[in-house]
Amino acid sequence: MxxxxxxxxxxxxxxxxxxxxxxxxxxxxxxxxxxxxxxxxxxxxxxxxDKDGLLDAVAEHGFATFLAGKRVDPDPPDPIADLRAGWDVAVEFGLANPALYTLMYTEPTRTESAAFRTGMEVLMGRIRRLAAGGWLRVDEELAAQIIHATARGAVLTWLSLPQDRRDPALLTTLRESMVAAVTGERPAVRDAGPAGAARALRAALPDQTALSDAEQRLLSEWLRRLADDG
Incomplete structure (x- = not known):
């Protein structure tokens, strides 16, 4: 073009x-x-x-704009504070761009865009750091779903409320519920039982080269089962 x-x-x-x-x-x-x-x-x-193609392009532009405004620390000193900050950024974008955000997130096909997938990769990076540090309480994929669902639900619920019923405590409560659901107050790897250790080791697995591909797949499956049992 x-x-x-x-x-x-x-x-x-x-x-x-x-x-x-x-x-x-x-x-x-x-x-x-x-x-x-x-x-x-x-x-x-x-x-x-057609019009749908235009709306898809508008949604893609929205995802790209949001992604461009995100600041990603590859090694945050406090991964949980970093998780909170990332959630706040996502919600603030939605509240600042209500019509655009609603278009972006009310139809599943909009989330197939390249920019949305890149944004999810950023989120998965945050989750992987939590897992590697032993902070993650649930599977990485479930953690991503919880984080994404609470942020989207917070924005869409807030926008649906009359102005006089919009209580900032709603946003804070949803954020802290998300943090409590996906993380522990102390590294899970120090807890009794293998689940936290399994999540931490599974997060670090792609970085090692001593195992063959088949061995990595097998170990990853064992670690997933141990983590899920926790």
Whole structure:
């Protein structure tokens, strides 16, 4: 795609976001977007295929914008504080961009975007550090689901409430419930039983090279079963 086409595509996306922000999803018609972008309606179809294609591009832009604003510390001094901070950033983005966030997260197909997957990789990195330090209480995949679900639920619930019923304690309580569900107050690897140690070793497994691929798969399965039993 040429630079000029890229610029036109970006102009259309920004016009669609402006309409979405001011008037909600119903305001984002191909005719209205074309007019706001200074184009004829057929240009929208050439660039995006149809309205759904345009909305997918808007959602992708939202995920990319959120990802660009995240600051990732590869070695945070306090992994649990880092988890809280990451959750807060996600929620703050949703509260600052309600119409865009709702578009991004109310349809499952939106979360198939490349930018969303990259953001999930950032989250999985946070979770892997928790597991490697022995802080994780649940399986890594379940931890990711809990973190993502509580942040999304917090934003969408907050936005659904009338202004006079929006209590900041809702956000704090959901965040702390998430932290309590996925982490321990002290490293789980120090707890009695093998579950915490299994999670920590499983997190570190990809970094070692002494085992063959088959041996790594077998050990990973054993560690998963031990962690789940905990």
């Amino acid at each position: 040429s630079s000029r086409s890229d610029q036109t595509r970006q102009r259309v996306i920004e016009a669609a976001i402006g309409l979405l922000t001011r008037g909600g999803r119903d305001a984002v018609t191909t005719r209205a977007v074309a007019e706001a972008a200074g184009l004829q309606p057929p240009a929208i179809y050439r660039l995006f295929g």
